[in-house]
Amino acid sequence: MITMVGKAIRKWWGVFALPTFAAFVIGFLIPFVMGIYLSFTKFTTVTNARWVGLRNFSGVFSDKEFIHALILTVAFTVVTTIIVNVVGFSIAYMLTKTLKGSNLFRSVFFMPNLIGGIVLGYIWLLLLNGVLSYWGRSITFSGTYGFWGMVLLVSWQQIGYMMIIYIAGLQSMPGDVIEASSVDGANGSQTMFQVIIPLMMPSITVCSFLTVTNGFKLFDQNLALTNGAPSNNSELLALNIYRTFYGRVGFEGVGQAKAVVFFIIVAAIVLIQNRLTTSKEVTA
Structure with a gap:
């Protein structure tokens, strides 16, 4: 038998999970993807990145x-x-x-x-x-x-x-x-x-x-x-x-x-x- 608390959790689980998911995306996923992109560029700051392809890897x-x-x-x-x-x-x-x-x-x-x-x-x-x-x-x-x-x-x-x-x-x-x-x-x-x-x-x-x-x-x-x-x-x-x-x-x-x-x-x-x-x- 599902309790009232269980029903509330099943209904609002997304609200409770959102802060953790947002922190994961902002603190890890976005920097990780940007890091991969920047490895193919020449840059001193993120805003002046210029694509150079595989030159950095060579x-x-x-x-x-x-x-x-x-x-x-x-x-x-x-x-x-x-x-x-x-x-x-x-x-x-x-x-x-x-x-x-x-x-x-x-x-x-x-x-x-x-x-x-x-x-x-x-x-x-x-x-x-x-x-x-x-x-x-x-x-x-x-x-x-x-x-x-x-x-x-x-x-x-x-x-x-x-x-x-x-x-x-x-x-x-x-x-x-x-x-x-x-x-x-x-x-x-x-x-x-x-x-x-x-x-x-x-x-x-x-x-x-x-x-x-x-x-x-x-x-x-x-x-x-x-x-x-x-x-x-x-x-x-x-x-x-x-x-x-x-x-x-x-x-x-x-x-x-x-x-x-x-x-x-x-x-x-x-x-x-x-x-x-x-x-x-x-x-x-």
Whole structure:
């Protein structure tokens, strides 16, 4: 039986949905469409855009710094995705066992995720430079230092967040399946790789999606920790696009074209990753 409230919602749902839909259109859809249009123009402001076709995109793939940033971003995303998920899952598995102070440990591991990216970048800049100063180096001495410095920073920040997701997945697993595997004589490794991990694939899908997207769109930590130094060797894609758009007069269209290419690359990789992980999901 439909209540009076239910009837009112069915009748006036459009009124309630309109503000959210309007915000979506104004804040996302219109800028997204305009961004695609501007990638085919030469402009300094939206009002003086002049159509140039694919010229901006040819400038994208002829930019050696963009190609270097793309390769570095892919490598960075692969490394951080593996580290964050493996360590985050391992910590979650340990904290779901009987362990004194597990709630305290969960809070401690999660806390870095609450710190803003810019602040976190400057904190780790001081820490890493303090360590490297013993060898007369700094985090911006080479692209290698900058790369691994960002890996360390991002891993430290995101492990706690992924740990929470994995803990929720582990706690929702049916206990009778684990018990059945032990009754059947499965050892610890067999139980982990043939029972627990297949049942955890929904959580792994979510965490891998988040770590892949976070790796590709990393900007503020890159800006604060290395600012692309030395000579843009530690510059990731988001920072490269920012520098092109705001740092090179007359290259706004190229910067916008880079942003469109960036979106296509990330969307394609995320779709492939999501398809691969969801195909391995099983039900208990």
